Amino acid sequence: xxxxxxxxxxxxxxxxxxxxxxxxxxxxxxxxxxxxxxxxxxxxxxxxxxxxxxxxxxxxxxxxxxxxxxxxxxxxxxxxxxxxxxxxxxxxxxxxxxxxxxxxxxxxxxxxxxxxxxxxxxxxxxxxxxxxxxxxxxxxxxxxxxxxxxxxxxxxxxxxxxxxxxxxxxxxxxxxxxxxxxxxxxxxxxxxxxxxxxxxxxxxxxxxxxxxxxxxxxxxxxxxxxxxxxxxxxxxxxxxxxxxxxxxxxxxxxxxxxxxxxxxxxxxxxxxxxxxxxxxxxxxxxxxxxxxxxxxxxx
Amino acid sequence: xxxxxxxxxxxxxxxxxxxxxxxxxxxxxxxxxxxxxxxxxxxxxxxxxxxxxxxxxxxxxxxxxxxxxxxxxxxxxxxxxxxxxxxxxxxxxxxxxxxxxxxxxxxxxxxxxxxxxxxxxxxxxxxxxxxxxxxxxxxxxxxxxxxxxxxxxxxxxxxxxxxxxxxxxxxxxxxxxxxxxxxxxxxxxxxxxxxxxxxxxxxxxxxxxxxxxxxxxxxxxxxxxxxxxxxxxxxxxxxxxxxxxxxxxxxxxxxxxxxxxxxxxxxxxxxxxxxxxxxxxxxxxxxxxxxxxxxxxxxxxxxxxxxxxxxxxxxxxxxxxxxxxxxxxxxxxxxxxxxxxxxxxxxxxxxxxxxxxxxxxxxxxxxxxxxxxxxxxxxxxxxxxxxxxxxxxxxx
Numbered sequence: 007x008x009x010x011x012x013x014x015x016x017x018x019x020x021x022x023x024x025x026x027x028x029x030x031x032x033x034x035x036x037x038x039x040x041x042x043x044x045x046x047x048x049x050x051x052x053x054x055x056x057x058x059x060x061x062x063x064x065x066x067x068x069x070x071x072x073x074x075x076x077x078x079x080x081x082x083x084x085x086x087x088x089x090x091x092x093x094x095x096x097x098x099x100x101x102x103x104x105x106x107x108x109x110x111x112x113x114x115x116x117x118x119x120x121x122x123x124x125x126x127x128x129x130x131x132x133x134x135x136x137x138x139x140x141x142x143x144x145x146x147x148x149x150x151x152x153x154x155x156x157x158x159x160x161x162x163x164x165x166x167x168x169x170x171x172x173x174x175x176x177x178x179x180x181x182x183x184x185x186x187x188x189x190x191x192x193x194x195x196x197x198x199x200x201x202x203x204x205x206x207x208x209x210x211x212x213x214x215x216x217x218x219x220x221x222x223x224x225x226x227x228x229x230x231x232x233x234x235x236x237x238x239x240x241x242x243x244x245x246x247x248x249x250x251x252x253x254x255x256x257x258x259x260x261x262x263x264x265x266x267x268x269x270x271x272x273x274x275x276x277x278x279x280x281x282x283x284x285x286x287x288x289x290x291x292x293x294x295x296x297x298x299x300x301x302x303x304x305x
Numbered sequence: 306x307x308x309x310x311x312x313x314x315x316x317x318x319x320x321x322x323x324x325x326x327x328x329x330x331x332x333x334x335x336x337x338x339x340x341x342x343x344x345x346x347x348x349x350x351x352x353x354x355x356x357x358x359x360x361x362x363x364x365x366x367x368x369x370x371x372x373x374x375x376x377x378x379x380x381x382x383x384x385x386x387x388x389x390x391x392x393x394x395x396x397x398x399x400x401x402x403x404x405x406x407x408x409x410x411x412x413x414x415x416x417x418x419x420x421x422x423x424x425x426x427x428x429x430x431x432x433x434x435x436x437x438x439x440x441x442x443x444x445x446x447x448x449x450x451x452x453x454x455x456x457x458x459x460x461x462x463x464x465x466x467x468x469x470x471x472x473x474x475x476x477x478x479x480x481x482x483x484x485x486x487x488x489x490x491x492x493x494x495x496x497x498x499x500x501x502x503x504x505x506x507x508x509x510x511x512x513x514x515x516x517x518x519x520x521x522x523x524x525x526x527x528x529x530x531x532x533x534x535x536x537x538x539x540x541x542x543x544x545x546x547x548x549x550x551x552x553x554x555x556x557x558x559x560x561x562x563x564x565x566x567x568x569x570x571x572x573x574x575x576x577x578x579x580x581x582x583x584x585x586x587x588x589x590x591x592x593x594x595x596x597x598x599x600x601x602x603x604x605x606x607x608x609x610x611x612x613x614x615x616x617x618x619x620x621x622x623x624x625x626x627x628x629x630x631x632x633x634x635x636x637x638x639x640x641x642x643x644x645x646x647x648x649x650x651x652x653x654x655x656x657x658x659x660x661x662x663x664x665x666x667x668x669x670x671x672x673x674x675x676x677x678x679x680x681x682x683x684x685x686x687x688x689x690x691x692x693x694x695x696x697x698x699x700x701x
Contacts, residue, residue: 077339077680078386080378086341133684135343142343144681192656194681213682214656265334265384267690273656274337274680 053109056244058292060104065094066123068280071257074264076274077131089127089148089278094285096124096149100156104246104290113162113173117290121156121181123282124149131274141197144213146275149189152224152258154181158231170238179252181227189217190275216269223263223277229254246290254281332671332693336384337678339686346685348373348505349662352675353403353410355429357382360410361675361687362403362427365391370417371503372397379431384689392434396423398502400449401512402610402663403427404457406476413439413446413459422446422461424478437478444470445498447511447525456481460513460523462498467491469525471513471536484538488526497551498526506606509551510571516560520586524555533558535586544587554592557609559624561642567624569609572596576603578626580640580647602630610664613642614672616698623648625664627674633658635676639701651700653690657682670694 068091075087102119131144160177192213201207235248257279264276338361340347351362359380364373374397377390397417403410408429413422414436420443423436444461452458457474466485473482488494500507509531513523520543522535531554533546548554549572558568561581569578570592577596607629613621626638634654641648653659653674662676673691680686692700 076337078336078380078384080338080340080386080389082341131339131680133341133343133681140343142681142683216656265336267333267335267653267692269655271335272654272659272678274339 054107055295056104056106056108056292057295058104058244058290059102060117060119060246060288060290061101062099062286062288064098064100064121064123064284064286065096066098066125067091067093067283068125068127069283070278070280072279074276074278075129076271076276087129087131089129091125091127091280096126098122098124098151098284100286100288102156104292106162106292111164111167113164115158115160115162115175115177117156117158117160117288119156120184121154123152123154123284125152125282126150129275138200138202139198141200143195145193145195147191147193148275149191150277151187152183153185154227155184156181160231160233162235164237170236172234172236173248174232174234175248175250176230176232178230179228183221183224183226183258186219186221186224187217188220188223188270189215190270191215192273216273218269220268220270223260224258225256225260227254227258227282228256229282242293244292244294246288246292248288248290250284250286250288252282252284252286254283256281258282331382331384331691333691333696334384335688335690336380336386337680337686337688338378338380338386339680339684343684347376347378347677347687348685349378349675349677349687350399350401351403351410351412352663352665352673352689353405353427354382354665354667354673355408355410355431358387358429358431359384359673359689360403360427360431361689362399362412363687364399367394367397369394370397372415372417373399373502375399375414375425375434377427377431377434378687380689384691387431390431390434392425396425396436398446399425400446400459402449404449404451406451406455406457409476411449411457411476413449413457413461415444415446419443420445420464422459424457424474426476439472439474439478440480441470441472445502447498447501448513448523450512450514452515453517453519458513458515458521460511460525462494462526464495464498467495469523469527469534471521471523471538473538482538484521484536484540486527486534486536486542489529491529494526494529508606508608510554510556510609512555512557514558514560516564516586517562518564522558522586524558530554533592535584544585545589546584547589547591549591549593556607556628557611557626559611559613561613561621561624565642567611567626567640567642567645568595569611569626569628570595574605575599575601576607576628578638578640579645580624581642581645602632602636603628604631604633608661608676610661612664612666612672614639614666614670614697616670616694616701625666625672627661627664629659629661633660635659635661635674637664637674639697649701651692654678659688670697672697 100119100121106115158179160175162173162175164171164173195210231252233250237246348364353360361378363376367374375392379387399414410427422439448460450458459472461470468485470485501509531548534542535544536542553572556569609628637651639648658679660676671693677685
């Protein structure tokens with residue numbers, strides 16, 4: 007009962023949207039069946055529902071909004087603890103549905119997907135003493151993966167309405183946090199046997215790699231998207247290839263979890279507040295839902 | 306179509322504008338205070354809180370003395386570092402814990418030249434630390450507590466008379482009552498007391514206090530042995546729970562009403578806890594008589610602190626024992642003071658070692674723990690972790 011309630015509360019907006027979408031489709035279908043189309047071919051070209059599968063790869067960058075560190079510096083500048091983010095470096099993947107309503111060159115699309123963002127960053131610490139041997143460095147290399155259930159809505163316009171149809175698109179998305187995983191590799195460097203001009207005298211070693219799920223560190227996300235693409239028909243399948251850019255403005259990081267005592271904060275690894283920017287390339291295979299002719303071909 | 310578009314965009318607006326969970330950064334956190342000096346180590350001994358500040362009293366190594374000097378680290382209520390006050394190196398050997406009376410925090414320490422105890426006081430602002438010398442002869446301050454009528458209790462060791470001294474001190478540093486109990490001739494105890502101050506591995510669990518019935522108690526040396534001593538400040542103790550030289554006795558104890566106490570004891574490397582037991586404060590018993598079950602995870606030289614706690618009412622419902630494990634974590638044990646039973650256990654720390662120095666309870670039901678963690682496994686730095694009331698309820 008508790009789990010059921012939890013699931014419903016977490017994904018309530020998602021469920022509401024899906025339900026209304028299904029009802030809307032049914033409503034539109036019902037309205038359509040009441041009317042006898044005069045010219046099936048024309049209507050098919052003018053107005054159509056498409057449903058299919060979609061998948062692709064994406065690259066994520068983050069923009070820090072507020073910076074935080076797992077350490078409270080007593081006698082040095084806090085900027086020394088700032089993280090360095092790797093931009094659009096680690097590919098992520100997404101897979102889901104493509105639902106499109108087409109009418110007279112314009113399409114309203116939604117592609118609910120499992121959308122995995124992969125991002126990475128590093129931070130360093132340095133302790134120094136009176137001699138060159140009193141030096142010790144630590145590097146935290148963090149790979150963070152976040153999976154959202156992504157609900158975008160986009161309006162497309164077909165620039166050309168030939169067999170190959172280039173289009174532009176713009177819209178917005180809301181993403182429900184689904185899962186997250188963080189891997190921290192800790193590498194340390196000891197100058198205990200340091201010899202000037204002898205790099206071999208500096209000893210570096212991997213101290214630990216900690217890999218744990220951390221979904222509680224993230225909030226749901228929203229933002230805007232834009233993109234370009236092309237669609238073409240092959241047999242009765244329409245293939246759509248598109249490239250999108252997504253931009254969110256708010257932090258996806260849950261601040262209430264930041265300073266809690268956790269496996270990560272216990273060794274000084276905390277997340278900044280950051281927003282997500284993402285480039286993605288996708289391919290969809292969609293099928294027409296209305297007015298399929300006897301040869302099951304798209305006209 | 307129009308209906309669908311309207312619905313979807315309305316949903317977006319609703320979801321985008323929905324309010325995120327309220328978060329108060331002062332309610333729960335873990336903060337680690339880092340110094341970039343390779344050769345510096347911090348050893349906190351006490352934690353305190355005013356309306357706007359958190360105080361960590363810490364020991365530091367001195368070049369001029371084998372005794373530890375004193376630092377005060379001040380943070381705001383969210384745990385963000387504010388400043389560090391390095392006290393004059395004439396003041397050494399602070400007692401464990403900070404004693405809050407009104408808005409001022411108190412501790413005892415010692416003048417390293419005269420070995421005369423000093424009373425240190427920290428105002429709510431934490432701007433400075435004031436000292437006043439006690440009208441006592443040379444005496445090592447071992448432990449301190451608050452008396453029932455808001456005076457201070459000091460347990461000290463007089464090296465000249467080789468006696469444990471328990472003093473009641475007012476907030477101006479005037480000794481208003483005192484009793485002295487001879488330990489016996491010989492230098493063994495003196496060596497043990499000095500080692501307690503100078504070697505961390507030789508630290509001893511000194512503490513003192515006053516029971517609700519007015520009886521004073523201290524865990525210190527009596528008759529050559531580390532013992533739990535009950536006294537009305539007369540010539541002789543009213544009762545003694547004997548340890549076994551330095552190898553057995555009590556680690557922490559708190560009165561929980563009547564003659565009932567909650568305590569953690571040790572027997573060589575073993576430890577045992579009782580959430581509620583009735584002590585006879587008259588007569589002589591032995592700590593080993595209370596040894597019922599070993600708690601193997603507690604490390605041999607572990608620190609221990611105990612506080613009363615109430616999650617749901619004004620009256621104490623439980624005690625929280627804090628200690629250190631063989632796995633170099635800090636462990637909190639929650640015991641019911643009515644049944645004496647264990648309610649829950651909570652661990653602090655994972656990859657880097659964590660040690661315990663002090664544990665305090667806030668008026669809102671939060672608790673805070675301070676101690677040290679070893680960054681990169683080697684740099685000993687202060688941490689404070691605060692656990693709010695809701696988290697404690699979740700733990701329970």
